[in-house]
Amino acid sequence: MASPLLEARQISKSFAGVRALKGVSLSVYPGEVLAVVGENGAGKSTLMKILAGVQRPDSGELVVDGAVRTIGSVQEALRFGIALIHQELNLAETLDVGANIFLGREPHRCGWVDAVRIETEARIVLERVGLSVEPGALVGDLTIGQQQLVEIAKALSVNARVLIMDEPTSSLSDHEAKVLLRLIRELRSKGTGIVYISHRLGEVQGLADRVEVLRDGDNAGRLLREEISHGAMVQLMVGRALAQFYPHEPHETGEVVLDVVGLRTRANPGKVVDFQLRAGEIVGLAGLVGAGRSELLDALFGVVPALQGTVRVSGELVELRSPRMAMDAGIALVPEDRKHQGLFLEMGVRENLSIASLHREQTGGFLNRAKERALCEEMMPALRIKAAGVEQPVQFLSGGNQQKVVIGKWLATRPGVFLLDEPTRGVDIGAKQEIYRLMEELAANGAAVLFVSSDLEEILGMSDRVLVLHEGRLSGELLRKDLSEEAVMRLATAAHTEVAASSI
Amino acid sequence: MKKNLGIFGLLVVVCVVTALLSDSFLSAYNVENVLRRSALFGILSIGVGFVIITGGIDLSLGSVVCLVGCALPWLLTVQHWPLPLALLAVAAVSLGIGLFHGLLITKLRIQPFIVTLCGLLLYRGVARGFTADQTVGFGTEFKTLRLLSTGKVPFLPGFDLPAPLFFLALVAILAALFLNRTIFGRYLLALGRNPQAATYSGIPTQRMTVLAYVISSGLAGLGGVLFVLDVNSAQPVDFGNFYELYAIAAAVLGGCSLRGGEGSIVGILIGATLMQVLRNTITLVTTRNNVEFAIIGAVILVGVVADELARRVAARRRAARVLLSSSAG
Amino acid sequence: MKKNLGIFGLLVVVCVVTALLSDSFLSAYNVENVLRRSALFGILSIGVGFVIITGGIDLSLGSVVCLVGCALPWLLTVQHWPLPLALLAVAAVSLGIGLFHGLLITKLRIQPFIVTLCGLLLYRGVARGFTADQTVGFGTEFKTLRLLSTGKVPFLPGFDLPAPLFFLALVAILAALFLNRTIFGRYLLALGRNPQAATYSGIPTQRMTVLAYVISSGLAGLGGVLFVLDVNSAQPVDFGNFYELYAIAAAVLGGCSLRGGEGSIVGILIGATLMQVLRNTITLVTTRNNVEFAIIGAVILVGVVADELARRVAARRRAARVLLSSSAG
């Protein structure tokens, strides 16, 4: 084997009392995909940030092309040919797509931006990642999925020798993800070293040449090509085997709890949506990026009120002009973008968990502290939230634990209709199972669950029924017995026959 | 609380230094004066603190102080309105202004800076309009009413507590309870941290924002009344000028972040007191007062910088300790 | 550009109305005056615009105007420094102030509001200190130097262009090129809206932030020089008072968002001009000027509200059209 492009030796890093990395080592060779897996909070992102010059290690050394180097800044990392796609989106919303792709590396002549080159080169990378937006479009106007693709395009445009991707597919649907995986293989064949982090173990299995498993900030084991299997990875990650991945059981379905008729969302005013959810049902909502799934949930939760249409909850007509109205009707929404929509990053776990239930536990407007504490004591172990304490600011939790906080906050409201937008985005398999279990439990207790997911495997595994959106309208509905990857994808990319069948 | 330690330390240092340099600083008369002034500015600062906590800003409060401060004597002595009616009118006006700001900001989504800047220009202009730029005041009348601001309550032998202190105490206690013990206070803090997440959490963000502006203007109105009762007359051109800056500075010194979501009432009180003690110090200790503002500016800056540096040293020490203990363990 | 249409419309409306109400408004002499004043304030506004684009604020610029405006005549007429040295000194001081602000904000992470508020207090205090509160001015000397501000360049018969307009044009063109055509402008815009994204993209955010404050103070210095050359004398107590508010208002009116990341030089220029035209209108059209600020405040508010409402009506129409066409189709 060739010599490694990049090596990390005995890297340690701690944050105000938390030891995130305890002497981790890792090496990346040219022309390989190295997958890094581990539970939430294992230290993957921290290690990657160190490799890409965003953070500095407390101890340990970095070796680039056989020489020990300090990578003190992003710019230095780029000079060594190391690029990182962060786990969270990091784009300047007020700039256009082209500007974001080349931010910090603009082609220029003595400081003057070469706008023409940016545009032509941006077009090329955008096409490579399969995103059909103009380089002049404002990033703030794009959906999360589209923004994620912009991030990928940005990293691609570096022509890096080592390309690190921290959960690039977490907000991509299957279709886009496949484009990305093809792209990665192409890069690999050209000799790029790729570090790939994902909680979608199926993806990893199909892609990785090598797997490095981290646990609690330490190396937990290494798997080579033929050793890579779902079971082996899980074993190393959690230290035990995990049985039956999707704990789905069909339930008795009851009354109609949610009845949506003639709903027009603001994002797709030209399309109407009708559907029903029954008690005890788990319904998946599938579709491509930008199909309008999030907009549909936002409308049902009153965040962006619908233009038209009627919604009945348990037979009663409800007005959904604000989230509070939706909450009063028994609806809860776990939003797609936890950082911006779900969490108060600087506030503690306690405050984040209780915020949505405060108004029901108040006495004359005063906080009920005892109930608030009780809620934390119930939710944290139930969801296995790993935090230094109830007061730890959630910004210091790992992504998966943050996600659990958002889910816990809504679980606490005991909703009758539970809407979840990408509930397992960035969540490790252990936590995923917890979330699935919770969804099951809710359904078993008579709630209706509607969840959006871009992970087809998850849709197939967890749904009693799948609704598929295409360009803002329901292109079809599949019962569990008819579910298959092909059937969903066909509806998501909208073969015209099915459109006719769905109600308009 | 920890966040307020630095500024509290600065206050203590300034007090000790002044007491050493001037015998009069700790005299009952002077302490009473400083307390009264701090109380008046404290009320304004708490008000603007609420707005800052939601991530907004209120530049209009100096002008609200002016409007109310001119309107009250004008209504009473020029228009000869009965006292309850006049008080009701100024209360309605100041709360109404807050409502107006809040609605423009939430319903029309105009930037708070713009809305309240226009307010700053507008309300003083209105006061100048209806008084025709004349000074208005109570003269020798309304002595009893004025006791609200000038009155004293015996406390220790030879040391009385100025009346505005009681208003401040009331306002501060209510504000602290509201902010820390009610769900609405929690909503305000959350909304300041992340308005979008607040919306997604079912917090009535618009109503809470409006409420913050109403509180701010309302307290500015109360401040205006107390100020004019204290000073006895108001000149529309300069009454309350720059008070918004002092109030905002006090709030920010006291730990409110202009990015929203942070702030404590105790901190705001310390900040407001510090500003007043500093001004008092300068008149007591120096014989020139034209560098007063320069000194205030410099002291605040030095204080904030020292606070920041101290925090860094502490953080570094803590980090070193963690490293040590972990490598030992 | 679209974002500036509303404010541009407002400017046109105000100009047309004034021209209808007063014959003198379009006289060459008056237009020259308004242009000169707009140019002076425009320079300040562009400077603070850069800071606002980075998501910061600069409250100190009125005091920088004061400091420089007092220092220049003081150095020349009291200290008898040679002219180049004096100009160099004021340039160094104003750029140095920006550097100082920038370093405090980036290295010590003190809030821009606090840093520049202290600046506001400090620099005016310094000016009051070294002048001992005396008015300083050029008297009848330095006529040639003063041409920089009072001079005129023949343009059309009977209509000259005031000299400050050329400074403004230079500053505006450089600023626009810098902001829109260079990588640094792009860095500023990026770091204003999302500092973390900027850091992760390898942008030297700290250096760019410092640069913005240096530009702001530097242009405030230039403005101060031109102001004092125009007015001929400066009194440290009130010279440049409130100018920061006018400048910030002009920038925000011109489309800069105080959340950072947004702003255009053309918009800022329109905003600054609007403020000056309004003031001129009031003197020309009315016979009282004590409600001047009230009128400015009201016009800005009405303008901003009208702009917002117009935008909404347009959006609603667009939505209705889509709805119609889809239910028809």
Add this chain to the structure above:
Amino acid sequence: NKPASTEGGTSSPSGGEKSKKIAFVTNGVASFWTIAAAGVKAAARDLKIDAQTLMPAEGISDQKRMVEDLLTRGIDGIALSPIDPANQTELINMAAKKAKVITHDSDAPKSERLLYIGMDNYKAGRMCGELVREAMPAGGTVMIFIGRLEQDNAKRRRQGVIDALLGRPEDSSRFDETSAVLEGKGFKILGTLTDQFDRAKGKANAEDALAKYPDLGCMVGLFAYNPPLILEALSQSNKLGKVKLVAFDEDDATLDGIEKGSVFGTVVQDPYMYGYKSVEVLSGLLSGKPEAVGADKFLDIPARKILKENVVAFRTELKTRLGAAQ
């Protein structure tokens, strides 16, 4: 005012080891007050007493705060220029309980102040009006420029100008709206523009007036910094000498203008003597010599007209006084 006198009684027999402290409090910050401060300094030196000048920068509440703090410091005598006499009576009375208090520049007649030193602004205004008449014997249009009208002395000064021009009988309690256009005896007063001490605005006011009334006859600048700003506006529009300029106070540029003929004349008060006399009277009162206070409790320091013929002499006098104080 018992407390003050007892305190004075205890300290003066003990041989003056604790020297008396006097404060001269102005109504704002201005070069006018700088000259007064020179008088304070000169008197302090002549009389060997501790005297200090304080200028409140922020109006009435600032002035109140200053007085309170001065009393805290145990000041013995205060000479105050009340910003709002009618409503500051109480403050003055409170101060009078702890120290000897006199007023200068503007009076608070209803208060317990011991004496008023100053001149009558209304009369000075009338002198200024007379200068306008002399400048334009045939009459014409007049525009008045002033810092602000909220303070009593400003109001009276302006009213004096107006009344003299319109040939009205003396009545200092009259007040004409700023927006009113007044006509009479060949003169037309087009309005009064205020600038709130913003110089750029003051200059803009002069320019805008010139733009609005191309055939303006005379401009009257009533605060010390107004005439120089008007001069700037005139010279920039090449109207120096074509539009008459009548000034108030003794700014250098104004006096230059008088020498050169671009300013017709000015009315000067005597701030130096305000300062000097204030200290002198207070020090007399503190050493138990009340004879300085006459029956009418008024020490008149009259205003003077300065025209081309006496300007040089006046400047020399001013220079020596200021020079002596340095």
